[in-house]
Amino acid sequence: MTSILLxxxxxxxxxxxxxxxxxxPDCGDSVAALDVxxxxxxxxxxxxxxxxxGQLGAHSTLVxxxxxxxxxxxxxxxxxxxxxxxxxxxVNLPMLLRAVTYRAEPLDAVVNRAVxxxxxGVMQVAIAAPQNQNRRNRHDQDHHDHQQ
Numbered sequence: 001m002t003s004i005l006l007x008x009x010x011x012x013x014x015x016x017x018x019x020x021x022x023x024x025p026d027c028g029d030s031v032a033a034l035d036v037x038x039x040x041x042x043x044x045x046x047x048x049x050x051x052x053x054g055q056l057g058a059h060s061t062l063v064x065x066x067x068x069x070x071x072x073x074x075x076x077x078x079x080x081x082x083x084x085x086x087x088x089x090x091v092n093l094p095m096l097l098r099a100v101t102y103r104a105e106p107l108d109a110v111v112n113r114a115v116x117x118x119x120x121g122v123m124q125v126a127i128a129a130p131q132n133q134n135r136r137n138r139h140d141q142d143h144h145d146h147q148q
Contacts, residue, residue, distance in 0.1 A: 002110045003030045003058035007049055007076045008066035008091065010035035018097050027100050032056055036072045045075045051115045053079060060084050060107035062099055062114060064091040086111045094121025 006013040012034035021028055032052040036045050048108045053061060063080055065073040069091040085109055088095070098117025102110050 001058060002099075002105070002107050003032070003056035003061045003078075004096070004099055005049070005052055005056065005061055005079075005085075005101065006031070006065075006091065006096070007036065007045075007063060007072045008034075008101060009070070009072060010025075010037050012066055013072075016093060016096055018027075018090065019093055020100050023097060027103070030056065030058070030103060031100065036075065042071055042075055043112065043136055044079055047077045047141070049075055051069040053083070060110075061086075062103075062107065062110050063083050063087045063101070064096065064114070065089045088114055088118075090118060092118050092121055094118055125147045 006016055008016070013035045015035040017031055020031055022145050032055065034045065034049050034052055061080075063076045063085055065076045065087065066089070067073060073089050074089075076089075079085070080090040083109070088111060095114045095118030099110055102113040105113070108130065
């Protein structure tokens with residue numbers, strides 16, 4: 001089973017974790033969060049991330065961060081270097097929900113599902129009639145996925 005580690009600017013990581021626990025209350029052991037505080041040295045954030053990664057104890061971990069190039073992402077890049085983990089940046093709630101939904105799949109499949117879920121979760125919503133809104137993206141592999 002793939003574990004998920006959220007590393008983001010405070011308080012986003014813990015807020016996303018709380019949201020996913022609202023939908024999937026049984027996933028608490030496989031989803032951890034690290035809020036990177038302002039002015040926290042990157043070495044301290046990395047040390048905390050390593051502790052959380054060890055506590056998850058999974059053979060495969062998906063690390064999700066908020067902004068590419070920012071401190072949380074830079075810490076995550078150093079964390080996943082040389083371990084059985086993958087890193088995806090630009091985390092949003094649809095991405096996280098999709099990753100949790102499919103966390104029993106192999107890590108590469110979870111990564112793909114997360115990216116697809118994250119991109120499908122971003123759309124302009126038509127104010128007019130609902131029939132003008134696209135309900136699903138054809139790029140998703142599983143035509144039985146639920147909308148998030």
